Amino acid sequence: MKVLITPRSFPQSGAKAYKLLREQEFEIIENRTGKTLTENQLVELCRDVDGIIVGVDPITERVLRSAGKLKAISKYGAGLDNVDLETARELGIKVDRAAGTNAVSVAELTVGLIFAIARNIPYSASSVKSGGWDRLRGIEITGKTIGIIGLGAIGREVARMAFGIGMNILGYDPYIDTNASFLKDYSVNLTTLERIYREADFITLHLPLTDGTRHMINRDTLAMMKPTAYLINTARGELVDEDALYDALKSGALAGAAQDVFSKEPPEGHKLLELDNFILTSHIGAYTVEANEKMAVKSAENLIRMLKEE
Ligand code: NAD
Numbered sequence: 001m002k003v004l005i006t007p008r009s010f011p012q013s014g015a016k017a018y019k020l021l022r023e024q025e026f027e028i029i030e031n032r033t034g035k036t037l038t039e040n041q042l043v044e045l046c047r048d049v050d051g052i053i054v055g056v057d058p059i060t061e062r063v064l065r066s067a068g069k070l071k072a073i074s075k076y077g078a079g080l081d082n083v084d085l086e087t088a089r090e091l092g093i094k095v096d097r098a099a100g101t102n103a104v105s106v107a108e109l110t111v112g113l114i115f116a117i118a119r120n121i122p123y124s125a126s127s128v129k130s131g132g133w134d135r136l137r138g139i140e141i142t143g144k145t146i147g148i149i150g151l152g153a154i155g156r157e158v159a160r161m162a163f164g165i166g167m168n169i170l171g172y173d174p175y176i177d178t179n180a181s182f183l184k185d186y187s188v189n190l191t192t193l194e195r196i197y198r199e200a201d202f203i204t205l206h207l208p209l210t211d212g213t214r215h216m217i218n219r220d221t222l223a224m225m226k227p228t229a230y231l232i233n234t235a236r237g238e239l240v241d242e243d244a245l246y247d248a249l250k251s252g253a254l255a256g257a258a259q260d261v262f263s264k265e266p267p268e269g270h271k272l273l274e275l276d277n278f279i280l281t282s283h284i285g286a287y288t289v290e291a292n293e294k295m296a297v298k299s300a301e302n303l304i305r306m307l308k309e310e
Pocket of ligand 1: 077078079080099100102103106149150151152153154155172173174175176206207208209213234235236260261283284285286287
């Protein structure tokens with residue numbers, strides 16, 4: 001069987017995963033472009049493959065319909081928003097994801113971004129590097145309220161860390177088991193989205209991008225937030241209406257925002273990048289030695305299982 005591996009960080013962390021795949025005597029083809037593949041490139045590469053281990057590359061309807069032998073798609077990560085799940089279902093192509101493998105890494109980055117935006121760390125560091133000694137006054141995090149939207153693998157880790165810091169924790173997740181032990185362990189108060197928007201000092205997004213969640217952070221929801229509040233987004237860029245966010249940050253209706261994701265990556269000179277109270281990192285949430293290795297092994301195991309089930 002022939003399998004395509006697209007994630008750029010896979011070769012670097014995939015020693016154990018390659019071993020598993022070679023044991024199956026799979027023929028492996030890889031993304032050698034150093035970039036996320038385009039739809040056209042995927043159409044070419046997927047033509048005769050049986051399985052794909054995919055990163056953030058667009059597995060669209062056109063890609064799926066032109067991949068006549070494709071039986072399984074294994075996501076190297078958590079979010080499946082780049083895969084046309086409906087078409088995959090229609091064509092009988094199995095899909096799975098490396099659930100939970102990067103939760104600690106993404107949660108640690110989230111907490112890092114909270115500290116970075118609350119204390120203006122990137123501003124100060126870049127001032128010093130360019131010969132200055134400028135300061136912007138920050139706030140303390142201990143005792144503040146965090147609102148965690150989405151309490152899956154990553155949201156739970158954020159709750160664990162926020163509890164350790166001494167934050168008050170509000171949480172929202174319509175699909176959560178309300179008896180889950182972590183809610184009690186980390187003193188997470190389940191509440192409404194509206195209460196989170198109105199009361200939280202830090203609002204952090206950890207839910208999937210779907211048609212229902214696209215632009216959930218918009219002019220209306222931003223208007224509910226306190227002018228002293230901060231928005232943290234390490235989930236997906238399209239959850240946020242970036243023009244509305246710009247206006248809120250520029251006018252002082254929101255204190256700051258820190259993101260690891262953007263609607264278009266890289267953002268190519270978006271006006272948000274001109275603001276000192278906006279931080280954007282380059283989708284590094286899962287980009288750690290530990291997470292990459294776990295993602296590679298789990299996605300290889302998932303692919304093998306799905307192809308073997310055939
Ligand atoms: P997960 O599936 O474990 O958790 C997602 C949670 O969101 C689930 O508990 C689900 O019930 C909840 N949810 C679904 N719809 C919701 C809604 N409308 N409102 C509130 N909650 C809702 O996934 P995860 O591993 O925690 O990842 C969360 C998201 O983070 C992914 O979908 C992905 O987009 C993003 N992510 C980003 C990076 C990065 O590199 N920055 C890495 C991994 C994941």
